[in-house]
Each structure stands twice: as structure tokens, then as C-alpha cells.
Amino acid sequence: MRIYPPIVAGLYILAAWILSYFLPDAKIANFPQLLIGATTMLIGLLLLVFAARLFHQQGTTHNPYALPKKLVTDGPYKFTRNPMYLGQLIIILGIAVLFGDLYFLLAAFAFALTVNKLFIAPEEKK
Numbered sequence: 001m002r003i004y005p006p007i008v009a010g011l012y013i014l015a016a017w018i019l020s021y022f023l024p025d026a027k028i029a030n031f032p033q034l035l036i037g038a039t040t041m042l043i044g045l046l047l048l049v050f051a052a053r054l055f056h057q058q059g060t061t062h063n064p065y066a067l068p069k070k071l072v073t074d075g076p077y078k079f080t081r082n083p084m085y086l087g088q089l090i091i092i093l094g095i096a097v098l099f100g101d102l103y104f105l106l107a108a109f110a111f112a113l114t115v116n117k118l119f120i121a122p123e124e125k126k
Contacts, residue, residue: 002065003118004063004064005064005084005085005088005115005119006088008111008114008115008118009088009089009091009092009111012092012107012108012110012111012114013092013095013104013107015103015107016095016096016101016103016104016106016107017103019103020099020101020103020104023103033097033098033099033100034098036097036098037094037095037096037097037098037099038094038098039094040090040091040093040094040097040098041090041091041094041095041098042094043090043094044086044087044088044089044090044091044092044093044094045087045091046087047076047083047084047086047087047090048083048084048087048088048091049087050075050076050083051075051076051077051083051084051087052084054072054074054075054076054077055072058070058072058074060072062084064119064122064123067126068126081120081124082115082120082123085115085119085120088111088115089108089111089112089115092104092107092108092111093105093108096108
């Protein structure tokens with residue numbers, strides 16, 4: 001069964017939301033959460049979209065199961081090999097700030113570990 005990174009991110013967000021709903025005592029923030037969280041989420045989304053557009057412009061795939069046709073080294077790829085995954089991680093962290101909830105921070109940590117194990121390591125071998 002193939003599962004894609006945005007699905008992994010969504011599943012962790014859903015799990016954190018369910019935990020937060022049934023176990024609401026994990027609130028960790030007490031600051032202007034809306035602005036900071038929304039800004040963080042926007043930064044993650046912009047990074048994700050920009051990185052995906054570069055793949056499209058270079059004529060290679062962003063499908064983690066497909067064989068890439070080209071190694072992209074422009075834009076955010078100068079600084080990180082995985083800006084799309086980083087963008088998704090930043091979005092989850094933005095949600096954590098927005099809601100001020102420990103479970104979303106745990107979801108971000110779990111997402112990072114999962115993506116590293118299931119996607120980044122195999123992609124580096126390709």
C-alpha cells in the first residue's frame with residue numbers, strides 16, 4: 001500500500017485533533033496564537049508550493065514513489081533536500097501554535113520521524 005506524505009501529515013493532524021478533543025488538558029500556549037500560527041502555516045504552505053512548482057518547471061516528479069528525472073538544486077533546494085516535507089512540517093507546527101496544543105507538537109514530531117523513515121531515506125537512495 002502506498003501512502004503519500006500529505007496523507008501522513010493529514011492523519012497526524014487528525015489524530016492530534018481527536019486527542020485534543022477528548023483530552024483537552026494539553027494546552028501549552030498563552031500568546032497571540034492566531035497571528036503567529038497563521039503566519040507559520042502560511043510560510044509552510046508557500047515553501048511547499050514553491051518547491052513543488054520548481055519540480056514541475058524542471059520536468060521531474062514530486063511523487064515519492066516515482067523515479068526522479070532530474071535533481072533540483074534551485075531555490076529552497078539550495079538549503080534543504082526536502083523543502084516540500086519541511087513545508088508540511090511547518091504547517092503542522094503552525095497549527096500547533098494556532099491551537100496552542102501539545103498534541104499537535106507531538107504530531108509534528110511524529111510526522112518528521114515518519115517522513116524521514118518512509119520517504120527521505122528511500123528517496124536519497126534513488
